[in-house]
Amino acid sequence: MKNVLIVSYSQSGQLADIVAALARPLETEEIRIHHEVLRPEPAFPFPWPFFAFLDAFPESVRLDPRPNRPLSIPDDTAFDLVILAWTVWYLSPSQPITAFLQSAEGKRLLAGKPVVSLVACRNMWCCAFDTLKTLVTQAGGQLVDHAALIDESPAFASFITTPRWMLTGRRDRFLGLPPAGINTRQTKSVTRFGTALAEALARDEEKCGQPMLSGLRAVSITPHLVMSERTGLRAFRVWSGIVRLCGRAGQWRRIPALMLFALYLIIIILTVVPLHMALQRLIAPLLARRAAAIIRHYEQPSGADGARMAHE
Ligand SMILES: Cc1cc2nc3c(=O)[nH]c(=O)nc-3n(C[C@H](O)[C@H](O)[C@H](O)COP(=O)(O)O)c2cc1C
Numbered sequence: 488m489k490n491v492l493i494v495s496y497s498q499s500g501q502l503a504d505i506v507a508a509l510a511r512p513l514e515t516e517e518i519r520i521h522h523e524v525l526r527p528e529p530a531f532p533f534p535w536p537f538f539a540f541l542d543a544f545p546e547s548v549r550l551d552p553r554p555n556r557p558l559s560i561p562d563d564t565a566f567d568l569v570i571l572a573w574t575v576w577y578l579s580p581s582q583p584i585t586a587f588l589q590s591a592e593g594k595r596l597l598a599g600k601p602v603v604s605l606v607a608c609r610n611m612w613c614c615a616f617d618t619l620k621t622l623v624t625q626a627g628g629q630l631v632d633h634a635a636l637i638d639e640s641p642a643f644a645s646f647i648t649t650p651r652w653m654l655t656g657r658r659d660r661f662l663g664l665p666p667a668g669i670n671t672r673q674t675k676s677v678t679r680f681g682t683a684l685a686e687a688l689a690r691d692e693e694k695c696g697q698p699m700l701s702g703l704r705a706v707s708i709t710p711h712l713v714m715s716e717r718t719g720l721r722a723f724r725v726w727s728g729i730v731r732l733c734g735r736a737g738q739w740r741r742i743p744a745l746m747l748f749a750l751y752l753i754i755i756i757l758t759v760v761p762l763h764m765a766l767q768r769l770i771a772p773l774l775a776r777r778a779a780a781i782i783r784h785y786e787q788p789s790g791a792d793g794a795r796m797a798h799e
Contacts, residue, residue: 489518489688490565492596495572496525496583498533499652501668502607505636505677506572509605512681518688521564525583526556534656541745544577545727546736548720550589550618552582553736558592568684568693569600569628575608575615578720580622588622597628601693603684603700604633605677607669609649610642613713613785614720632698632789634680634705636673640665642712646756679703683795698788702795708785710778711767715760726751 491513497503506522513520531553532539546552573584580588587593602623606612612635623630638645648667652658658667680700687699726748734740767774782791 489567489693491518491520491568491570491684491688492560492566493520493522493570493572494525494584494587495522496527496581497572497574498531499656499658499668502572502574504674505605505607505669508674508677509570509572509681509684512678512685513688515685518685521560521566523558523560525587527553527583527586528556529553531582533653535653537654538742538745540653541749542736542741543582544723544745544748545730545741547576547579547582547585548723548727549731550579550585550622552586552589555583555586555590560592560596566596566600568603568688569597570603570605570684571619571623572605572607573619575606575612577723578611578614578716580615580619584619585622588619588626594626597623597626600628601631601696602628604630605636605680606633607636608638609645610637610709611712611716611719612637613708613781614716616785629696630788631693631696632700632705633787634677634700634703634789635707636669636677637707638668639670639673640667679796680705698790700789702790702792704791704793704796705789706786706791708782708791710774710781711764711771713781713785714767714774714777715763718763722755 493506493510495502495506497506510520510522531543571584574581576582579585588597604616604619604623606616616633620630638649640648644664645667648658648661648664651661652667660666680703683700683703687693692699730741730744730748733744771778
């Protein structure tokens with residue numbers, strides 16, 4: 488009998504549906520699953536009021552999250568495998584998952600364990616993944632696999648539809664743009680990861696420290712997006728410091744600085760980001776080596792090839 492811990496936090500239910508698709512093949516007589524849904528205290532609202540959405544920014548970037556309520560896992564439970572299902576907030580792991588990884592309970596559960604990461608977000612997860620890897624290592628876990636699901640609609644469309652979804656709860660078609668988020672086909676195809684994990688557990692492969700999801704097109708990397716992310720995160724670090732100088736999370740004193748940040752973000756996204764992208768395309772041959780290094784880095788550990796895609 489194998490004990491598998493799934494840790495997740497989903498606001499709209501998108502990640503919850505993805506986790507359900509992943510878990511289905513694992514629900515066998517040989518595997519016992521404990522699914523821990525993180526509960527921040529106080530809860531983050533969904534849909535988000537505008538200021539609450541902005542106010543989550545500094546602490547997400549600074550890895551200074553709101554704590555979670557105590558977990559429901561008995562102290563003496565030991566797991567063979569931990570699956571972290573998470574989302575990205577401001578180019579960083581969402582606050583509940585950061586809080587879990589930093590907590591004494593999280594560290595106890597991860598210490599010495601193989602960890603599988605599954606992220607579902609708009610399209611920018613690479614910087615957050617670097618952070619997550621560090622947090623997992625600091626907690627004593629060994630990250631053996633990583634799979635990423637992103638919104639397949641064009642970046643300009645999800646730039647409008649994702650904030651609309653977060654702020655209103657509506658993710659349907661809007662102004663002729665595709666619905667926000669991960670589509671049903673993508674969600675269903677996550678079953679391939681569950682099947683591969685179930686087979687690997689049956690062969691004790693989780694003990695080998697090697698990826699179990701290779702050959703299943705676990706990730707797909709767009710290097711120019713990663714370059715934009717890295718620039719964005721540098722700016723986010725500066726802005727989050729400025730906002731935190733003005734007050735603590737939830738304090739009204741932060742609103743002017745947060746408004747300035749929102750204005751900066753909109754201006755940058757409408758001007759610098761498209762220019763940056765166009766420039767990167769123009770000088771793509773000059774960036775080829777950097778792009779190849781980015782792909783090599785973020786394809787680890789599970790890879791982008793689909794050699795075993797018969798599982799789908
Ligand atoms: C405060 C906040 C910030 C977000 N920042 C990012 C981001 O930087 N990159 C990204 O790809 N998605 C971002 N998203 C989208 C989330 O990663 C995720 O796709 C969305 O919240 C739906 O997840 P759910 O299952 O929790 O509802 C953000 C969402 C929220 C609420």
